[in-house]
Amino acid sequence: EDQVTQSPEALRLQEGESSSLNCSYTVSGLRGLFWYRQDPGKGPEFLFTLYSAGEEKEKERLKATLTKKESFLHITAPKPEDSATYLCAVRHDYKLSFGAGTTVTVRA
Amino acid sequence: DAGITQSPRHKVTETGTPVTLRCHQTENHRYMYWYRQDPGHGLRLIHYSYGVKDTDKGEVSDGYSVSRSKTEDFLLTLESATSSQTSVYFCAISTAQETQYFGPGTRLLVL
Numbered sequence: 001e002d003q004v005t006q007s008p009e010a011l012r013l014q015e016g017e018s019s020s021l022n023c024s025y026t027v028s029g030l031r032g033l034f035w036y037r038q039d040p041g042k043g044p045e046f047l048f049t050l051y052s053a054g055e056e057k058e059k060e061r062l063k064a065t066l067t068k069k070e071s072f073l074h075i076t077a078p079k080p081e082d083s084a085t086y087l088c089a090v091r092h093d094y095k096l097s098f099g100a101g102t103t104v105t106v107r108a
Numbered sequence: 109d110a111g112i113t114q115s116p117r118h119k120v121t122e123t124g125t126p127v128t129l130r131c132h133q134t135e136n137h138r139y140m141y142w143y144r145q146d147p148g149h150g151l152r153l154i155h156y157s158y159g160v161k162d163t164d165k166g167e168v169s170d171g172y173s174v175s176r177s178k179t180e181d182f183l184l185t186l187e188s189a190t191s192s193q194t195s196v197y198f199c200a201i202s203t204a205q206e207t208q209y210f211g212p213g214t215r216l217l218v219l
Contacts, residue, residue: 004150032206043198043210044151087150094139094158095166096208100150 002027002092006099013106016077021102023088024070032091033071035064037084038101044087078106111135112211114199120217127186129214131199133179139202140182142166142174144195145213151198157182189218 003026013019025033032051036044048057050066057064061082063074073086085103089096111134121127131140142154143166153166155174163174171193173185186193199211 034207036210041213043212046207046209049207089151091206094202094206095141095153095156096151097153098151100148 002090002097004088004090004097004099006086006088006102008102009100010103011105013075013078013104015079015106015108018074018076018078020075021073021086021088021104022070023073023099025088025090026069027090027092027097029092030090031093033066034089034091034096035062035071035073036087036089038087039084047086075104078104080106080108082106112199112201112209114197114211114214116214117212118215120219121189122219123190124188127189127216127218129184129197129199129216131182131184131211133182133201135201136179137201137203138179140176141200141202141208142172142182142184143198143200143210144168144193145198146195154184154197189216191218194218 005024007022032049035047038044048064053068055066061076065072083106085101087101089098113132115130141156143151145151152168154172157163157176175183197214200208202208
């Protein structure tokens with residue numbers, strides 16, 4: 001059974017204070033690891049897909065990396081608008097298994 | 109924007125009543141999904157569809173049924189709603205690149 005664990009559950013940052021979110025996974029036959037951003041009251045918004053260990057993707061202040069057992073989402077010099085819940089998911093067949101998410105709050 | 113709409117966006121119902129949620133897409137994607145999201149559990153797959161009249165169960169399918177009579181519409185039915193089905197329900201589609209895009213969600217409260 002696929003398992004996805006995200007840590008920490010919540011992260012409070014000062015504006016400009018860089019940090020990382022962790023997503024550890026166990027899955028047979030990984031066919032992609034996905035990161036989403038979710039704002040309160042809205043649906044998840046796609047950020048990145050990673051397929052193989054060593055792969056990295058970047059978007060503005062976000063950078064996602066992948067190893068054989070975990071993925072990290074690095075937030076560099078965050079701004080208040082980066083406050084959201086970040087979800088990690090792994091794909092097996094045509095289905096996604098999600099972690100519970102990390103809620104990030106960035107204070108000005 | 110993957111052209112996904114959900115209706116209704118909010119619903120309050122009573123225990124034992126049937127409820128149907130609708131997901132509509134405008135881009136003819138083959139795969140469609142229904143998830144529920146609850147605090148501490150993240151998103152959990154209820155049912156999914158891989159074509160018209162082709163559906164399969166997810167990890168939390170008990171108490172739910174689905175139908176897909178047209179490519180663009182995927183319906184989720186709670187035959188007899190229970191308080192444990194109070195949740196936020198999300199529909200998603202999967203593109204040819206196999207990325208899932210989500211709709212805006214339906215908040216369901218079962219009293």
